[in-house]
Amino acid sequence: MLVGFLGLTVSPSLAASIGVNFSGGVHTIAASDSPGIVPAINWNDIAGASGTNITLNDDTATATTAQLTFTATGVYNLFSPTNTSNAATNTLYRSGIYGDNATREVSISLSGIPYSSYDLYVFASADTTATNQLSISNGTTTFYYASGGQNNLGATALLQTTSTTSGSPTTGPGQYQLFSGLTGSSVTLTTGGSIHNVISNNVFGFQIVNTAQPVPESSMIMGLVFFGGGLFAVSRRKNQN
Numbered sequence: 001m002l003v004g005f006l007g008l009t010v011s012p013s014l015a016a017s018i019g020v021n022f023s024g025g026v027h028t029i030a031a032s033d034s035p036g037i038v039p040a041i042n043w044n045d046i047a048g049a050s051g052t053n054i055t056l057n058d059d060t061a062t063a064t065t066a067q068l069t070f071t072a073t074g075v076y077n078l079f080s081p082t083n084t085s086n087a088a089t090n091t092l093y094r095s096g097i098y099g100d101n102a103t104r105e106v107s108i109s110l111s112g113i114p115y116s117s118y119d120l121y122v123f124a125s126a127d128t129t130a131t132n133q134l135s136i137s138n139g140t141t142t143f144y145y146a147s148g149g150q151n152n153l154g155a156t157a158l159l160q161t162t163s164t165t166s167g168s169p170t171t172g173p174g175q176y177q178l179f180s181g182l183t184g185s186s187v188t189l190t191t192g193g194s195i196h197n198v199i200s201n202n203v204f205g206f207q208i209v210n211t212a213q214p215v216p217e218s219s220m221i222m223g224l225v226f227f228g229g230g231l232f233a234v235s236r237r238k239n240q241n
Contacts, residue, residue, distance in 0.1 A: 016115070016210040017059045018066055019043035022203060024077040024095035031061065035088035037121055037158065037176065038209050044068075049075045049097055058114075065112035066208070072097035072106045073194075079127045079202060080153040082174040092123060093152050093174065096204035102196035106203050108189040115210040117183050123204040124191065125175040127152045133169045134193040134201045136177055142192075143177045144169040181211070 017040040021029045025047030034041050040059040046068070054068040075097050081090040099105035106124075124136050126147035135144050143161040148171040155174025163170040179187075191201035 014039055014059070015213050018056050018064060018208040019059065019205065020056065020068065020207070021045050021092055021205040022075065022095060022097045023047055024075040026077040027091050027095040029088055029091055033088035033091075035086060035092040036123065036205075036207055037178075038119075038207060040207065040209075043205070046070075047075070049073065064114050066114060067111050069109045069111075070097065070107060071104060072203075073100050073103040073200070074098060076202070079204070080151040082152050082155040082158065084155065084157055084174070089158065093125070093127075093204050096202045098194070098200040098202045099191050100194040100196040100200055105194055106189075106191040106201055108203065108206070109186070110188075110208070111186040113185045113187070113208060115208065115212060117181065117211045119209045119211055120179040120182055120187065121207040121209065122177045122179065122189060123158075123206060124177060125152060125173065125202060125204070126199060127173075127202055128199055130199040132193060132195060132199045133166070134191065134199065135166070136189055136191050136201070136203075138179050138182075138187055138189055141179060142166075145175050145177075146171050148172045 019040055021043050023045040028045040029043045031042050042059050042061040044056050050071045052069050055063055056066040056068055058064050077095045079094055082093045097106055126134055128147055129149050131146050131149055133144055133146050135142050144163045144166055145161040146169040150173040152173045159172045159175045161170040161175045161177045194201040
């Protein structure tokens with residue numbers, strides 16, 4: 001008996017997520033754009049150096065229970081953009097909130113996170129030739145990073161901060177941090193190491209990604225679908241950051 005093969009195209013859904021761009025009211029991200037690491041649209045553009053209980057939308061532009069409260073020394077719109085192949089990522093790194101040790105470091109508090117488990121991607125990086133060590137922490141894990149003497153314009157791809165050892169920072173421009181496997185409905189991030197008129201700890205944005213559903217973890221994920229006796233391949237690419 002012969003079994004006929006039917007053509008089938010499958011488009012797997014991406015993980016639900018909430019993206020925030022500290023735009024300074026200038027460098028906003030279009031609703032259809034997808035910056036960063038995990039593909040997602042409808043980012044929240046947040047202006048100003050502080051905010052309290054701001055309701056955040058998810059990647060479908062639907063309001064969630066998540067709320068953002070943050071403080072910083074200021075917001076700056078003239079950072080050197082990264083030089084990646086993703087124009088939206090480059091826009092993300094053009095504006096951000098910053099801290100120093102004379103006024104205050106950056107503090108970001110999230111509450112009401114609607115996902116039972118999630119990863120938190122933070123887009124924080126120095127943008128200077130100064131080589132001082134900077135840090136960002138969620139109270140459990142602290143990541144350490146330094147510019148390596150380069151502005152973010154020298155970054156042709158984003159660099160993940162992996163060092164959790166003070167004195168041995170991940171070095172290079174255009175960095176981001178991944179706080180993975182989080183489960184609480186709230187989290188607070190604080191920066192460290194900023195020095196007034198020398199180096200600032202800059203946070204350009206962040207993304208909360210629901211890990212209770214599949215999310216691409218490599219440049220291409222291949223899946224096999226059986227339908228009516230046929231075997232079909234489906235794929236989904238990650239952002240080209």
